[in-house]
Amino acid sequence: MTTLPPTLELRAITKRFGHVAALRDVHLSAYAGQILAVVGDNGAGKSSLIRTISGVYRPDEGTVRVEGEDQNFANPAAARAAGVATVFQDLALVEVLDVATNMFIGQYPRRGPFVRRRAMERQTRAFLDELGVSVASVRTEIGMLSGGQRQIVAIARAMRTGGRIVLLDEPTAALGVRETAQAADMIRTLRDRGNTVIIVSHDMSLVFDLADRIQVMRLGRVAGVRERTRTTRDEIIGLITGAVTGDEAPADGASTTP
Ligand SMILES: Nc1ncnc2c1ncn2[C@@H]1O[C@H](COP(=O)(O)OP(=O)(O)O)[C@@H](O)[C@H]1O
Ligand SMILES: [Mg+2]
Numbered sequence: 001m002t003t004l005p006p007t008l009e010l011r012a013i014t015k016r017f018g019h020v021a022a023l024r025d026v027h028l029s030a031y032a033g034q035i036l037a038v039v040g041d042n043g044a045g046k047s048s049l050i051r052t053i054s055g056v057y058r059p060d061e062g063t064v065r066v067e068g069e070d071q072n073f074a075n076p077a078a079a080r081a082a083g084v085a086t087v088f089q090d091l092a093l094v095e096v097l098d099v100a101t102n103m104f105i106g107q108y109p110r111r112g113p114f115v116r117r118r119a120m121e122r123q124t125r126a127f128l129d130e131l132g133v134s135v136a137s138v139r140t141e142i143g144m145l146s147g148g149q150r151q152i153v154a155i156a157r158a159m160r161t162g163g164r165i166v167l168l169d170e171p172t173a174a175l176g177v178r179e180t181a182q183a184a185d186m187i188r189t190l191r192d193r194g195n196t197v198i199i200v201s202h203d204m205s206l207v208f209d210l211a212d213r214i215q216v217m218r219l220g221r222v223a224g225v226r227e228r229t230r231t232t233r234d235e236i237i238g239l240i241t242g243a244v245t246g247d248e249a250p251a252d253g254a255s256t257t258p
Contacts, residue, residue, distance in 0.1 A: 006029035007032045007066070007165060008028070008029070008165050009064075010029075010062065010063070010065075011027055011062055011065070012025050012061060012063070013026040013027075013028075013049075013061065013063075013064070014059065014060050014061040015059050016060050022220055023052065024220045025062075025221065026062070027222060030165070030197075030198055031196060032194050033191060034197070034212040035188075035197040035199060036196075037198075037199050037201060037207040037214045038199070039204075039207060039216055039217070044240075045217050047200070048220075050088070052064065053084065053198075054076050054084055055079035066084060067164075080161065085161050085166050086163075087151075087168045087171055096143060098138065099142065099153055100121045100124040101120070102142055103123075103124045103156065103160055104120050121138050121139070127160055131186060133152050135152075146179075148175040151179070155168065156186070159189075164194075164195055165196040166190050166195050166197050167199075170200055170202065171187070172184075172201065172203055172206060173201075187199060188210065207236075208228060212227070213225060214226050214227075214231065216240055218246060222246070223242075
């Protein structure tokens with residue numbers, strides 16, 4: 001499909017919480033200008049995977065390689081500095097601050113000690129307009145927005161911060177039909193601008209609509225990776241539930257598919 005090396009590569013990642021292995025020997029490759037969907041049942045390890053890439057968790061074993069360099073992110077700010085932007089499942093917008101402030105959080109435009117409030121509002125408005133995002137006022141507090149509008153703002157923020165690698169954990173879980181379509185357009189825009197996009201989603205319609213490749217997680221392991229045009233919903237759902245045998249042999253040595 002591509003001859004370029006992956007922009008993001010995980011090798012043999014294991015992450016344990018006490019006796020629970022949230023991730024076991026997980027490999028992943030993601031490429032610029034492509035959308036990789038990560039799917040799996042609840043507890044399969046999807047969020048742990050996103051948090052490990054984005055510097056929230058440190059892996060117990062294995063390596064995270066970004067644009068050819070091994071990384072050991074101490075925190076999400078370190079990941080962001082290396083070009084990895086994340087929209088977490090629980091959003092992390094500040095409810096009592098307005099839209100413009102949230103868009104620029106931690107990176108306010110300044111003149112000397114002063115935040116350039118007007119510039120921030122103007123740039124936020126221009127950016128949201130460019131994306132076709134309808135928010136009545138950039139001075140609206142985030143807490144006053146619908147779940148869908150918040151999610152759109154969170155995706156817009158990840159786009160604004162210029163992450164070359166964008167991770168989205170269940171970005172449409174709380175959205176209605178129209179908002180989901182808007183989020184899907186934004187995610188396509190990210191891909192078309194050459195970003196590397198990883199999206200975690202339960203929504204098979206969205207996954208088959210957006211993804212170039214689909215990685216299925218099951219019980220902390222990789223059950224399979226498929227190109228979207230060479231698989232079916234039935235196969236993906238089978239890999240999620242275990243009805244279709246995964247590619248990597250489980251510890252008990254059961255057979256694998258070729
Ligand atoms: N911070 C944590 N502490 C303890 N266990 C965790 C933590 N995060 C995830 N887990 C466990 O790891 C497994 C995978 O969870 P998670 O990555 O959230 O899965 P998913 O996002 O696919 O639903 C689950 O068994 C979950 O209970
Ligand atoms: Mg999750």
